[in-house]
Amino acid sequence: MFNGQYGIGIENSLGVGGGQIPASVADALPPRVRDDILKAAARCHSVEEVRLHCGRRVTLTVDGGINRPVPAVLTREETEDVLTRLCEGSVYAYRDTIREGYITLGDGVRVGVCGRAVCENGRVGGVYDISTLSIRIPHPPPACGGRICRLLEATEYTRGVMIYSPPGVGKTTLLRSLAARLSSGPHARRVAVVDTRGELACFLSSPTLCLDLLSGYPKEVGISIAARTLSSQVIICDEIGTPAEAEAIRGAHNCGVPLIATAHAGSVRELLGRAGMAELHVSGSFGAYVGIRRRPGLSDFEYDVCMREEVPS
Amino acid sequence: MSLQVICRLIGAGLMFGSGLAVLRLMSERERARLYRLDCLIAIVELIRSDISRYLTPIGDIFRRCDPEILAGCLTGCRDAPCPRDMRELYRAMEKGDYAADGGSILGEFARTLGSSYRDEEIRECDVCITELTALRERLACELPVRRRSAGALGFCAMASVVILTL
Numbered sequence: 001m002f003n004g005q006y007g008i009g010i011e012n013s014l015g016v017g018g019g020q021i022p023a024s025v026a027d028a029l030p031p032r033v034r035d036d037i038l039k040a041a042a043r044c045h046s047v048e049e050v051r052l053h054c055g056r057r058v059t060l061t062v063d064g065g066i067n068r069p070v071p072a073v074l075t076r077e078e079t080e081d082v083l084t085r086l087c088e089g090s091v092y093a094y095r096d097t098i099r100e101g102y103i104t105l106g107d108g109v110r111v112g113v114c115g116r117a118v119c120e121n122g123r124v125g126g127v128y129d130i131s132t133l134s135i136r137i138p139h140p141p142p143a144c145g146g147r148i149c150r151l152l153e154a155t156e157y158t159r160g161v162m163i164y165s166p167p168g169v170g171k172t173t174l175l176r177s178l179a180a181r182l183s184s185g186p187h188a189r190r191v192a193v194v195d196t197r198g199e200l201a202c203f204l205s206s207p208t209l210c211l212d213l214l215s216g217y218p219k220e221v222g223i224s225i226a227a228r229t230l231s232s233q234v235i236i237c238d239e240i241g242t243p244a245e246a247e248a249i250r251g252a253h254n255c256g257v258p259l260i261a262t263a264h265a266g267s268v269r270e271l272l273g274r275a276g277m278a279e280l281h282v283s284g285s286f287g288a289y290v291g292i293r294r295r296p297g298l299s300d301f302e303y304d305v306c307m308r309e310e311v312p313s
Numbered sequence: 314m315s316l317q318v319i320c321r322l323i324g325a326g327l328m329f330g331s332g333l334a335v336l337r338l339m340s341e342r343e344r345a346r347l348y349r350l351d352c353l354i355a356i357v358e359l360i361r362s363d364i365s366r367y368l369t370p371i372g373d374i375f376r377r378c379d380p381e382i383l384a385g386c387l388t389g390c391r392d393a394p395c396p397r398d399m400r401e402l403y404r405a406m407e408k409g410d411y412a413a414d415g416g417s418i419l420g421e422f423a424r425t426l427g428s429s430y431r432d433e434e435i436r437e438c439d440v441c442i443t444e445l446t447a448l449r450e451r452l453a454c455e456l457p458v459r460r461r462s463a464g465a466l467g468f469c470a471m472a473s474v475v476i477l478t479l
Contacts, residue, residue, distance in 0.1 A: 089427035090370035
């Protein structure tokens with residue numbers, strides 16, 4: 001049985017400024033090219049990314065990965081001005097995440113940032129001469145994730161589920177849907193969402209959700225807190241991939257808390273080849289590995305489920 | 314005493330009173346210029362401190378700023394809305410009575426504030442504070458002289474009008 005009906009507690013918090021571009025992004029675009037971009041976006045079914053390149057044409061990633069150029073070219077000053085506006089006029093406040101290559105806006109929009117990195121002791125100290133801003137538009141989660149919930153129930157919530165796919169398929173959207181599903185309804189579970197980059201939380205602001213949001217925590221710290229001090233029943237975490245995170249997941253598993261996580265991979269074999277993943281597989285932290293693919297025209301994904309026992313050694 | 318003399322006396326009294334009021338206004342205006350500079354220095358120091366310690370975004374700094382300091386910065390700016398960031402504050406000040414006092418310093422500061430990283434922002438704040446403090450000291454030195462000159466000029470003008478009236 002699923003925990004609550006789909007859709008409970010999911011809110012559309014985006015103010016949309018032309019087409020499907022959120023107002024926070026539309027307002028930050030240079031006035032000279034704003035209309036061109038918004039008009040191009042309005043002609044598309046679904047805008048996934050707006051890519052602003054200094055000295056090159058703007059491109060929109062639309063309708064499942066098609067890159068569509070817009071006849072608008074930004075200057076360096078305009079590109080840097082867009083970044084300043086996206087940072088609410090306070091670039092310094094986002095320095096830590098800019099060094100990591102991104103910023104996250106309040107409404108869950110994630111902006112990839114690249115330019116000229118200046119390193120100090122082998123670490124990026126700052127990024128200057130911004131050349132590209134890749135603005136990723138979040139989408140309200142569609143009715144999906146039922147299959148994952150059934151997998152969790154099949155293991156009686158003793159093992160987690162690892163979701164994998166190449167980038168841009170919809171892992172984060174699926175996680176949002178799962179967070180809302182699991183934490184709402186008459187059989188709501190205590191769900192902890194470890195949202196390091198601040199992009200999972202959008203659409204999850206409903207007061208009806210039984211949900212703890214660990215925003216900005218490093219994943220390993222967030223997972224540990226959720227398992228040990230928040231007595232969570234399910235932990236949700238996006239894009240794991242380091243040995244430290246794998247260690248934290250093992251710790252949560254030992255505490256009896258299942259984890260739904262995602263990782264970039266094209267197959268189970270590729271996934272288990274990653275650092276720390278083989279150990280997680282051996283420890284049994286995940287009961288199933290689920291690859292996802294989009295199905296054109298349908299709201300739910302196509303799931304490629306591989307139970308732990310079925311994984312070839 | 315004839316009606317004409319009474320009218321002259323009343324006229325002279327009114328001239329004297331209005332002269333005093335003008336003198337007072339001039340004196341207050343000089344003090345207000347100084348107070349506004351004090352408030353501007355205070356707000357830039359607050360911005361520096363919040364960026365240095367907490368990396369607080371500019372909007373949050375202005376939201377949490379003491380309203381009296383903000384009002385002080387807008388002395389002489391009639392009907393100015395409460396500013397939400399440095400650019401808005403500068404724009405409001407530009408339209409005010411004392412736009413010349415530190416206007417160019419604030420303009421440059423407002424233009425660049427928030428567009429770079431912490432160390433650079435702190436340097437910009439330090440430069441702005443130093444320049445505003447120097448301007449404030451200059452105005453403070455000039456204040457007694459200005460008040461004396463204004464007083465002397467005003468008194469002479471008032472006295473000559475009274476004499477002419479009588």
